Every structure is written in C-alpha cells, then in structure tokens.
Amino acid sequence: MAISRILLITLAALFVGACSQPPTPYAWQIPEGFPTPNVPVSNPMTEESVALGRALFFEPALSGNGAVSCSTCHMPAHAFSEPRTHSHGSTGDKVRRNAMALVNVGYNGTLTWAHNGFTTIEQQLMVPLFGEHPVEMGITGNEEAILARFKTDDYRQLFAAAYGDEAATFDRVVKALASFVRSLTSFNSPFDDYAYRQQDDAMSESALRGMELFFSERLECFHCHGGFNFTQSSKHAFQQLDLQPFHNTGLYNLDGEGAYPQEDTGLVEITLNAADMGKFRAPTLRNIELSAPYMHDGSLPSLDAVIAFYAAGGRGEGINSPLKSPFVSGFTLTAEEHQDLKQFLLSLTDEEFVQKRENNAPTLPPKVAL
Incomplete structure (x- = not known):
C-alpha cells in the first residue's frame, strides 16, 4: 500500500525502538526575544507529538468518509487557510464562516471567529472533528471505524513514539493535532x-x-x-x-x-x-x-x-x-x-513559513484503507 510523503518524512525522524525512549521536548523555531506560545500542562509539546499531529493533519482517513483532511480547509500555500468564501465539510455541508489562517495560533487567547469560551486549541478542535451542525470531519457516529484505520504499523509506531504505547485514541489524536497547530509559528517576514x-x-x-x-x-x-x-x-x-x-x-x-x-x-x-x-x-x-x-x-x-x-x-x-x-x-x-x-x-x-510547510505536504495517495 502506498505511503504518503508526509508519513515517510515523519517516520524517517523516528526509529523502531522509539517507544522505549522518553519523548523529546519540542525545539521551538522562535527568534530570541519572543515568548513561546502557551502550552497546557496536560499536553506538553514534544517532537514526537508534533510529528504525529503533522501526519494526522494531512490524513483523510481521519474524516468519517475519508473525503477530507484538516489540510483540505487549511492549506499550507494559503497560510493554512482556504481561498473560498466558505469551506465545506466531508459530507458537503457548508461551514458558515471563512476558514481562518493557522498562523501563530498558539498565542491566541481565544479561538475561532466569535467564541470567548474556547481558550485552548484542544477545545476548539472538538468542533471541526465532532461537530454535526454542520458536519466537518464527520467523526461522530464513525468513531470505532476511524480509530480502526490507525492500527497500521506506521501509525502504531507514531503513537508509541509520542505516547509510550501503540493505542490510537481520540484524546491522543486531539492532543497531537493541537501540538502540530501550536508548532505553526511564523517570524521570518x-x-x-x-x-x-x-x-x-x-x-x-x-x-x-x-x-x-x-x-x-x-x-x-x-x-x-x-x-x-x-x-x-x-x-x-x-x-x-x-x-x-x-x-x-x-x-x-x-x-x-x-x-x-x-x-x-x-x-x-x-x-x-x-x-x-x-x-x-x-x-x-x-x-x-x-x-x-x-x-x-x-x-x-x-x-x-x-x-x-x-x-x-x-x-x-x-x-x-x-x-x-x-x-x-x-x-x-x-x-x-x-x-x-x-x-x-x-x-x-x-515565504519560508509557507515553503517549509508545503514541503511537508503529502503528494501520494492515502496510506490508510477506508
């Protein structure tokens, strides 16, 4: 089965025995003199969690019907936004707001266009992943089938490296995605x-x-x-x-x-x-x-x-x-x-922010069977 470029890049940075090693603290790409983004104690930034989150972000198998990934509406070439008035979810539902760019999101005190209660990326992610009005990723009702897709050797290795064992859970999916999004810092304009x-x-x-x-x-x-x-x-x-x-x-x-x-x-x-x-x-x-x-x-x-x-x-x-x-x-x-x-x-x-992320985007078919 074909393995996407993003997964090859991710796995190249890991080794088979990674699950026996403690996670590596994440090395922020932030110039001297700038603060680091806020990170919840419950979800520390590690190189391994960011690597897993990167793979999941570009993974269509994370949607209920395999039609879209997070990157469908948050494209690297457009600073992780989408050049459309409104995005559409995996089943065709219209999302009522324009997809915001994911640039330095880790610094945001509130998330989304108009919600003062979403104060962490982990909270905000629950809406596109599990929301039903409209359906975006369409996980609700398809939870078991989606998690079963990540029982491949490749993903077992990624989950083990990030969290110590091979189990794919939605708690880990959300944390890894949040870590990847938090890593999208831009200071080279x-x-x-x-x-x-x-x-x-x-x-x-x-x-x-x-x-x-x-x-x-x-x-x-x-x-x-x-x-x-x-x-x-x-x-x-x-x-x-x-x-x-x-x-x-x-x-x-x-x-x-x-x-x-x-x-x-x-x-x-x-x-x-x-x-x-x-x-x-x-x-x-x-x-x-x-x-x-x-x-x-x-x-x-x-x-x-x-x-x-x-x-x-x-x-x-x-x-x-x-x-x-x-x-x-x-x-x-x-x-x-x-x-x-x-x-x-x-x-x-x-430009470096865009080029760096575009080079990490998948170019080959999905590697997870639907």
Whole structure:
C-alpha cells in the first residue's frame, strides 16, 4: 500500500525502538526575544507529538468518509487557510464562516471567529472533528471505524513514539493535532527582518511609509491589530493587558440598530449580550496576503477591498451602525498612500513559513484503507 510523503518524512525522524525512549521536548523555531506560545500542562509539546499531529493533519482517513483532511480547509500555500468564501465539510455541508489562517495560533487567547469560551486549541478542535451542525470531519457516529484505520504499523509506531504505547485514541489524536497547530509559528517576514533583525533594506520605501500609516492615530489599525502578532487576541508571558479581541467593524447594519444577518450574528450568540451583536475576533495580519477572501464571511475579496472598507468606516448602512467599534471611523487615503499601506501588509508575508510547510505536504495517495 502506498505511503504518503508526509508519513515517510515523519517516520524517517523516528526509529523502531522509539517507544522505549522518553519523548523529546519540542525545539521551538522562535527568534530570541519572543515568548513561546502557551502550552497546557496536560499536553506538553514534544517532537514526537508534533510529528504525529503533522501526519494526522494531512490524513483523510481521519474524516468519517475519508473525503477530507484538516489540510483540505487549511492549506499550507494559503497560510493554512482556504481561498473560498466558505469551506465545506466531508459530507458537503457548508461551514458558515471563512476558514481562518493557522498562523501563530498558539498565542491566541481565544479561538475561532466569535467564541470567548474556547481558550485552548484542544477545545476548539472538538468542533471541526465532532461537530454535526454542520458536519466537518464527520467523526461522530464513525468513531470505532476511524480509530480502526490507525492500527497500521506506521501509525502504531507514531503513537508509541509520542505516547509510550501503540493505542490510537481520540484524546491522543486531539492532543497531537493541537501540538502540530501550536508548532505553526511564523517570524521570518520582511517586517521581522526590518523590525527585529535590524536589516534596514528588508522593506521597501513604500512599505515603510505604509508602516507609519498603519501605526498612526489617523488610521488606528494598530488598536485592533497590535503587538508582535498583529492581533489583540494574543495571550503570552509578555502580555500585560487584558485586551478586547472582538470588534464590530460595521460590515452590516440591517435594521438601523446594528443587526447582522441571522445566519451569523457573532459573539452575541455566545454571550447573549445585545452589545456583542456583530463582534468578531480580529485575526493576525501575519501572512494576510495569502489568506483571501477576508472577514468572517469571506465577503471582502482582496486587500484592496479591505483597505477601502476601513477607509470608508464600514460598508453600506454598517457605516452608521450604533454598535460599530469607535476605531472604525474611516479615513482618507491618496492613491499612493493606499498602495503604501498595502505594501506594508504584504511585508508581513513569511515565504519560508509557507515553503517549509508545503514541503511537508503529502503528494501520494492515502496510506490508510477506508
């Protein structure tokens, strides 16, 4: 039976007697001076758990009908997002929100677009894996059949190396996937070279002008996309303030009182607080060039459209929404300033991050029989 490239790469890093060895602490690929992501005590980062998680992330056999893997909606070439307005699950169900990029997710204090209760990756993973409305991976109802697929010699070795014995359990699947996602750190953009490695020629003059605009009180972009991860949702050892990660940006205002479409009203669905209507989490802007379309519903197709949206102070009647964030007040840009701001956003692209992960993507048929 064919073995996928991802599994060959993973197994090459392990040896047959690995189960008798203690797991290897994970070596973070993070520049000096940056904090490491938060890691639950119950799921320590090891090289072996990340290796298993990498294999599982690209594994279609983890879905109920073998039709999709995690990487179907989180593609390495698109910073682990999907270039579609909405993703679709293994059975064809439409996922109501745009697939977020998985970039520096380990730093997030909250997960998903609009849920303040998901504070760990392990919690969030339960939704795409086991959710039924909509069905994404479609594990529910297929648990025994799916676990049976991982009783191959290859996967026995991976589970044993990561957890000490060969048993494939969903607790281990979730922990390994969370470890892999936590390992997806990105700090090698031109902006990083300029700001943190002091390479004066790393950014163009246009991008430097755009950076000044981005961090200006005139545009106020940094209020919602601040810090080294360009989002207020970050939580880490260096974070001193408890910042508000959810914002209403004036994307909709259906009734003059700030209403959003019923199919997705944002954080209010969780808190039941009317003031949270239309509030969604500000995502990281790292690798933002690669993760179009934008916003929670994928309704803005390009960075040009995003810049125009914020310059207008919202969209349509959303501009006048009483629930809109005060930081989305609109601004005027010349054509040159628009391009400068765009060039700054492009300078946040980490080509090494994408290439490294693409090289680990499977290219051969699945190795697990369905």
